[in-house]
Amino acid sequence: MASIIKGVDALLPLSLPLFHMLLSLTEGERHGYALKREILQRTDKRINLGSGALYGAINKMLEQGLIVESDERPDPHLDDERRRYYRITPLGRRVVHAEAARLRALLQLAEVRLGIPDPV
Amino acid sequence: MIDVTKLYRKLLRLYPASFRQEYEGAMDRHFRDEQRDAQGWKENVGLWTHALSDVAISAPRELVREFGQDLRFALRVYWRRPLSAVIAIGTLAFAIGASTGVFSVTSALLLRTLPFGDASRLVELRFSPFSAGNGHANFAEWRNHSSYLENAATFSTSEMNLNSGRDALRVRVTETSANLFSLLDVQAQLGRTFVPEEDRTGKNHVIVISHRLWQQAYGGNPSLIGSVAHLDGAALTIIGVAPSRFDYPGNVDVWAPTVFDFEVIPKHGAFIWQTIGRLRSGISISQARQEFKADVAHVNPKSFRPDNSPIPELIGLRDQLSSQIRASVLILSSVVLLVLLTALANVAQLLLSRTAERHRELALRSALGASRSRLIQQLTVEAAALTMSGAALGMIVALLVARVAGAVMPAQLATQDYTLLDWHVLCFAIALALITGFAFGIMPTWLIGRIQPSTQVARMHFGTSEPVTSSLRAVLVGLQVAFTLTLLVSSFTIGSAFLRLVHTDLGFQPANAVTLKVSLEGTRYQVGSAKWQYYSAVEERLRSIPGVKAVGAVNYLPLSNSVLMAGTIQMESGPKVSGVVLNGSMPGYFRAMGSELIAGRDFGFDLSNSPEPPVIVNEAFARESGFGPNIVGRRIIAPWTSRPYLVAGIVSTARMAGPEYEGGPQAYWPVKEEPPSALTFVASVSGDPRHYLTQCRDAVVGLDRSVPVYEVKTLDQSLSETMERPRFYTTSVLFLAALALLIAVAGVYSTSARAITQREHELGVRIALGASMQQIRTLILRQGTIPVAFGILAGIAGAAGCGHFLQHLFVGINVSGVMSFIVPSLFLLLIAVGTAWSATTRVLTIDPIEAIRAEH
Numbered sequence: 001m002a003s004i005i006k007g008v009d010a011l012l013p014l015s016l017p018l019f020h021m022l023l024s025l026t027e028g029e030r031h032g033y034a035l036k037r038e039i040l041q042r043t044d045k046r047i048n049l050g051s052g053a054l055y056g057a058i059n060k061m062l063e064q065g066l067i068v069e070s071d072e073r074p075d076p077h078l079d080d081e082r083r084r085y086y087r088i089t090p091l092g093r094r095v096v097h098a099e100a101a102r103l104r105a106l107l108q109l110a111e112v113r114l115g116i117p118d119p120v
Numbered sequence: 121m122i123d124v125t126k127l128y129r130k131l132l133r134l135y136p137a138s139f140r141q142e143y144e145g146a147m148d149r150h151f152r153d154e155q156r157d158a159q160g161w162k163e164n165v166g167l168w169t170h171a172l173s174d175v176a177i178s179a180p181r182e183l184v185r186e187f188g189q190d191l192r193f194a195l196r197v198y199w200r201r202p203l204s205a206v207i208a209i210g211t212l213a214f215a216i217g218a219s220t221g222v223f224s225v226t227s228a229l230l231l232r233t234l235p236f237g238d239a240s241r242l243v244e245l246r247f248s249p250f251s252a253g254n255g256h257a258n259f260a261e262w263r264n265h266s267s268y269l270e271n272a273a274t275f276s277t278s279e280m281n282l283n284s285g286r287d288a289l290r291v292r293v294t295e296t297s298a299n300l301f302s303l304l305d306v307q308a309q310l311g312r313t314f315v316p317e318e319d320r321t322g323k324n325h326v327i328v329i330s331h332r333l334w335q336q337a338y339g340g341n342p343s344l345i346g347s348v349a350h351l352d353g354a355a356l357t358i359i360g361v362a363p364s365r366f367d368y369p370g371n372v373d374v375w376a377p378t379v380f381d382f383e384v385i386p387k388h389g390a391f392i393w394q395t396i397g398r399l400r401s402g403i404s405i406s407q408a409r410q411e412f413k414a415d416v417a418h419v420n421p422k423s424f425r426p427d428n429s430p431i432p433e434l435i436g437l438r439d440q441l442s443s444q445i446r447a448s449v450l451i452l453s454s455v456v457l458l459v460l461l462t463a464l465a466n467v468a469q470l471l472l473s474r475t476a477e478r479h480r481e482l483a484l485r486s487a488l489g490a491s492r493s494r495l496i497q498q499l500t501v502e503a504a505a506l507t508m509s510g511a512a513l514g515m516i517v518a519l520l521v522a523r524v525a526g527a528v529m530p531a532q533l534a535t536q537d538y539t540l541l542d543w544h545v546l547c548f549a550i551a552l553a554l555i556t557g558f559a560f561g562i563m564p565t566w567l568i569g570r571i572q573p574s575t576q577v578a579r580m581h582f583g584t585s586e587p588v589t590s591s592l593r594a595v596l597v598g599l600q601v602a603f604t605l606t607l608l609v610s611s612f613t614i615g616s617a618f619l620r621l622v623h624t625d626l627g628f629q630p631a632n633a634v635t636l637k638v639s640l641e642g643t644r645y646q647v648g649s650a651k652w653q654y655y656s657a658v659e660e661r662l663r664s665i666p667g668v669k670a671v672g673a674v675n676y677l678p679l680s681n682s683v684l685m686a687g688t689i690q691m692e693s694g695p696k697v698s699g700v701v702l703n704g705s706m707p708g709y710f711r712a713m714g715s716e717l718i719a720g721r722d723f724g725f726d727l728s729n730s731p732e733p734p735v736i737v738n739e740a741f742a743r744e745s746g747f748g749p750n751i752v753g754r755r756i757i758a759p760w761t762s763r764p765y766l767v768a769g770i771v772s773t774a775r776m777a778g779p780e781y782e783g784g785p786q787a788y789w790p791v792k793e794e795p796p797s798a799l800t801f802v803a804s805v806s807g808d809p810r811h812y813l814t815q816c817r818d819a820v821v822g823l824d825r826s827v828p829v830y831e832v833k834t835l836d837q838s839l840s841e842t843m844e845r846p847r848f849y850t851t852s853v854l855f856l857a858a859l860a861l862l863i864a865v866a867g868v869y870s871t872s873a874r875a876i877t878q879r880e881h882e883l884g885v886r887i888a889l890g891a892s893m894q895q896i897r898t899l900i901l902r903q904g905t906i907p908v909a910f911g912i913l914a915g916i917a918g919a920a921g922c923g924h925f926l927q928h929l930f931v932g933i934n935v936s937g938v939m940s941f942i943v944p945s946l947f948l949l950l951i952a953v954g955t956a957w958s959a960t961t962r963v964l965t966i967d968p969i970e971a972i973r974a975e976h
Contacts, residue, residue, distance in 0.1 A: 031146075032146055032150055033149070033150045033153040033154070036150070048170065050170055050171060050173070050174025050175075050178065051143075051146075051147040051150040051151055051154075051171075051174065052135070052147070052174045052175055052177070052178030052179060052182075053174055053177070053178050054150070055139075055142075055143040055146060055147055055150075056139075056178045056181060056182055058143075059139065059142070059143070059182075080149055082145035082146055082148065082149040083146065083149055084143075084146045
């Protein structure tokens with residue numbers, strides 16, 4: 001267990017695109033382009049992942065065991081066999097949780113230091 | 121219309137193989153989706169800008185990541201078999217290092233520009249119609265009206281005595297027209313160089329000194345500007361110090377603008393004029409050459425007489441400076457190239473063996489889905505890691521080689537201040553490493569093309585004979601043997617020529633002799649009988665040193681690089697002898713030199729009781745006169761006095777320029793008759809002559825400190841300086857041939873050894889069926905010897921083809937001898953057979969039962 005926690009810590013902090021991608025995948029399986037669209041929308045077009053950056057990040061997360069490729073495919077006439085679908089792993093979930101917790105702690109520290117009032 | 125998605129797919133080729141294999145389809149799909157969603161030309165432009173910047177950022181990142189992985193994998197592969205990796209890296213390091221080192225000298229000599237402004241337009245005019253001898257006005261007239269030269273300078277260089285208040289020094293002085301520095305576009309480091317009118321009478325009492333002389337004689341004192349120095353007694357003002365990197369025309373200590381006014385510094389003897397010029401812009405060398413020849417023909421038609429008179433020529437200054445050793449440098453570069461090729465063939469063979477050994481691993485990976493380009497990338501990275509490490513280590517070897525080669529070879533390059541290892545050389549080494557890495561990347565690729573996953577995996581449990589790699593390896597061994605034999609023949613030829621040089625009879629005995637020079641120019645002994653009194657005193661002082669056996673003196677000492685003046689001498693009865701070097705000697709000179717007096721006698725000190733002055737000729741003179749030994753007692757007419765001289769004796773012919781060159785005819789007259797202003801003394805001593813150097817120098821300096829005593833050394837030292845070049849070439853070629861031999865032997869050994877491992881199963885069956893160990897060994901040996909035999913044949917052809925180039929290295933190299941082919945061939949064959957035989961001892965360790973069982 002200790003080694004998993006240590007493993008999780010070693011993967012932090014996540015880069016912003018990685019965090020967004022993992023966050024999207026917690027809601028269900030996605031293919032690459034769907035991930036890109038979702039992140040684009042969610043960040044108000046601020047994070048626009050090109051295919052190289054996207055698949056580079058996917059490749060990295062696959063290697064780290066944060067995601068796996070999914071075997072389940074949608075209805076064949078809706079699908080293109082070249083599309084790749086990905087699913088988050090339990091390790092991926094722990095990592096994205098840990099990152100969220102880290103960000104929250106950081107935010108709380110900032111609120112205290114800067115005296116930002118809690119939203120009412 | 122352009123298919124934009126096709127264009128995008130092309131862009132995807134920038135990604136590394138593995139990444140592309142995995143995501144190419146998905147990325148292509150991704151791009152099509154983006155394209156579908158983009159509306160209007162603005163969004164389409166945005167899409168492409170984004171896609172391009174995405175590729176530009178992510179492709180290098182993925183390349184680095186994947187190559188990192190490949191590199192780690194390569195290191196693990198090499199770590200498992202470290203010995204062959206170490207051998208390959210070592211071989212490459214030596215080969216790349218040696219080539220780079222020699223290239224650094226070649227590049228310094230032949231490729232780089234001279235340290236003069238716009239050096240490519242500088243030319244030397246050999247036998248120009250106008251030298252300083254024509255006088256200032258004529259020279260200026262010719263220069264200003266030249267159609268091909270923008271400017272020209274003329275100069276003459278000689279040795280003089282410099283007296284600046286302390287001990288007198290012997291220095292090399294270039295007397296020049298005032299524009300030499302401005303022509304070469306060189307500024308003074310301290311003070312100034314000459315201004316235009318300073319080569320006119322009355323204004324030319326100024327000098328510029330070299331940086332070296334400034335440091336050595338003046339301790340780098342900046343306040344010397346304006347001080348007075350005496351050159352051969354003439355008082356001249358120092359106006360500047362030349363920059364340290366400037367040394368033209370070579371080994372110069374002082375420049376003086378007195379070339380049109382030779383009366384400023386008193387002169388004796390003949391001079392050699394040199395003229396250099398700067399071409400007008402837009403005029404090519406060949407154009408200038410034609411105009412120059414027309415110029416010479418117009419001014420001086422005699423220059424084109426069909427006899428031996430020198431032919432006028434205009435050549436680039438760089439070519440002129442490098443001409444003497446250009447051929448040698450190119451030959452050495454070729455020799456090094458042969459070693460490099462041997463090494464590359466060897467490493468290629470090694471890598472090929474390794475790839476063949478890993479055939480199964482690669483086939484398995486291919487069957488598991490690795491693409492061909494993925495495997496090629498892996499093998500290329502492995503090869504590149506090997507060559508790059510080899511090249512990095514090779515830089516250290518290059519540094520050593522360059523230092524040695526630079527120290528010994530280009531003495532003439534003192535003119536050029538250059539660093540041996542600069543970016544040219546670095547680029548050369550990197551290119552060499554890249555080419556070899558690429559070549560070794562290509563070869564395994566070619567093999568992979570032949571890997572058929574299905575058949576290879578199916579055949580995994582059977583011995584593979586790999587006919588392609590085997591024959592390719594045989595070719596590589598053949599090549600190594602051929603290159604090595606070419607080198608062995610060269611080293612045999614050059615080595616025997618060197619031995620011949622060492623054993624050449626010089627006409628004198630260089631052991632046990634000390635030599636030193638004195639010059640009386642500008643001293644108080646210069647006039648009248650004072651000269652002879654001084655020389656007699658030197659002779660007496662040297663003779664009184666304990667251990668000195670004989671003392672003599674001469675005008676021109678052998679091995680001293682003096683410029684010899686030759687003339688024609690008329691026999692009183694009989695023919696003329698031409699090309700005779702007139703040399704003056706003091707009694708005892710021949711005895712001190714160990715020259716053999718073949719007939720007659722030496723001069724005595726007292727010439728008063730002979731009615732005719734005596735002269736001694738050498739054997740070559742006696743032979744060419746047609747009289748042979750009977751010349752003694754005959755008379756010659758001396759061209760310098762037109763008086764008859766009596767031939768008193770014949771002495772053995774001295775090789776003046778060292779063992780490489782035959783000695784010509786010489787006549788020695790007694791120097792007492794008309795003492796020259798400089799003489800070289802020789803003292804033969806008992807025991808090691810080096811122990812006498814200081815003693816002899818001090819004895820002569822003690823006589824009068826204002827007379828410079830210089831070039832105090834042993835005759836052996838002079839001989840070894842003359843032999844420096846031949847010795848360097850011989851050592852380098854021998855060393856490089858030995859290196860190639862070592863590499864080739866390793867190649868032969870590994871092929872034979874590999875043939876056994878590869879065929880262990882088959883050999884096991886043969887043994888089980890009753891073949892004796894000797895029969896098996898003979899079988900392997902026969903197969904191993906075939907490529908060696910072919911290599912030897914190719915090597916003989918190669919050596920015969922390029923052997924004659926060697927003759928440019930030094931005189932006496934003769935490649936036509938059959939022995940120079942037979943001996944190295946037999947030597948190489950013997951070594952190769954011995955190596956292959958010793959490799960076959962592995963056969964003895966084969967257990968037939970194990971060998972057969974292991975394959976099933």
